[in-house]
Amino acid sequence: MTQNETLVYQLLCDADRPLSAYNILDALRDKGIRAPLQVYRALAKLVERGAVHRIESVNGFVACQLHDCGGSEVSIFMLCNQCERANEFTDTSIDSRLQSLGNDRGFQAAHKVIEITGLCADCQTAQTTVQKH
Amino acid sequence: MTQNETLVYQLLCDADRPLSAYNILDALRDKGIRAPLQVYRALAKLVERGAVHRIESVNGFVACQLHDCGGSEVSIFMLCNQCERANEFTDTSIDSRLQSLGNDRGFQAAHKVIEITGLCADCQTAQTTVQKH
DNA sequence: TCAGTGATGTTATAATATAACATGACTGTT
DNA sequence: AACAGTCATGTTATATTATAACATCACTGA
Incomplete structure (x- = not known):
């Protein structure tokens, strides 16, 4: 992990x-x-690696x-x-249901977001x- | 539906x-x-009403x-x-699984995103x- | 007639994200 | 040692997305 990635990752772990x-x-x-790009670059790597998630x-x-x-x-x-x-969290039942929804339609999933x-x-x-008075 | 909402909604339906x-x-x-706010205001109403979804x-x-x-x-x-x-799409199985995940944790869900x-x-x-040659 | 409400319009600005370009550190080769 | 290649870095500028603050207008019901 590079210097900037470490800084960003530590901060996120503490947050x-x-x-x-x-x-x-x-x-x-x-x-x-000093600049947004330094942060965005570190984040991109961390997300790619699965250490950090984008919400x-x-x-x-x-x-x-x-x-x-998990x-x-x-x-x-x-x-x-x-x-x-x-x-x-993770949930195997949702995992597999989502999987088959994609398969049914021939969709090749790259990323899934559940929030x-x-x-x-x-x-x-x-x-x-x-409560109100 | 107001003038601006109609314009925005029609455009989205055609897109x-x-x-x-x-x-x-x-x-x-x-x-x-003429201004972003006119669009954002119309979108807010349309989303609130369920006619439009934010991705x-x-x-x-x-x-x-x-x-x-559905x-x-x-x-x-x-x-x-x-x-x-x-x-x-919608899927009742994912619906209910997500529902119980929330219930288990006493989480009061307001909005759910699956993308x-x-x-x-x-x-x-x-x-x-x-393909590549 | 007037107060209340909600849609509108306008300008300015905040918050989020990327482009483009220059430099530096390290590696392995010749 | 000299060099090319690669990847992290730094810096400035700019693009994209979203909201704040304020003024006006149209309609409704008392």
């Missing part, structure tokens, strides 16, 4: 939510990262939370709109506690 | 691929649309291809990287025809 490229840029300015719904990036993505080709992300935390946005359990209880 | 907001803006300049993977928008999204909460899109066409990018059947055969 508890997806970071945007510019979040990363700002956080790493004093480590020598399309929020234009952000997270470190992979599963060992080798051997699954598809990660499922649950994204809390409030605390912004991202949780990664669910909403409120995580913690943030729901936090909300009901502070 | 054979997802259009970006700025694609739409350019296409509708001579119909009186996160390509920052684009497509008219819904299913009658009332009654499903989740649409599955297959996006060809070459011809750029988007095909919309598969790759090569559609047509573009695969087109590629093998022009």
Whole structure:
């Protein structure tokens, strides 16, 4: 792993939510990262390698939370709109169903995105506690 | 439907691929649309109403291809990287599996995104025809 | 007549992503 | 040692996507 990739990867591992490229840029300015391209290049490599996932719904990036993505080709992300935390899962049943949907239509899949946005359990209880008066 | 919404919706219905907001803006300049916000506002309403879907993977928008999204909460899109066409499907098995994944974790889902990018059947055969020599 | 609401229009700007070009560090060869 | 090749790096400029802030207009119901 190159210098810049290491910096970006470490930052993402320490973060508890997806970071945007510019979040990363700002956080790493004093480590020598000065331009967006330095971040985007590192991210591209990390994503290609599967160490980092891009979250399309929020234009952000997270470190992979599963060992080798659990051997699954598809990660499922649950994204809390409030605390912004991202949780990664895999599911063999969805995997195979998606697989056959593609096969049925002769579609050669390169990348799959499954993202669910909403409120995580913690943030729901936090909300009901502070309910309207 | 308001004037601007109608313009945007018609354009999307006629398009054979997802259009970006700025694609739409350019296409509708001579119909009186002059600023990005006019497009984004129309899109927001159309998406809210379910008439149009946002495709996160390509920052684009497509008219819904299913009658009332087939009654499903989740649409599955297959996006060809070459011809750029988007095909919309639903699948009850994935629906319910995703549902229970959320339930298991007490996650209150607001929106779900499933997008598969790759090569559609047509573009695969087109590629093998022009294969390397 | 007037307040309220929602669509509209306009300018400016924020946030996200890439193009184009120059340099530097390292490798393996001749 | 000199050189070509490759890949990471750095830098400036620019493209693309999205929203903020403010002003106006048209319609509705009291």
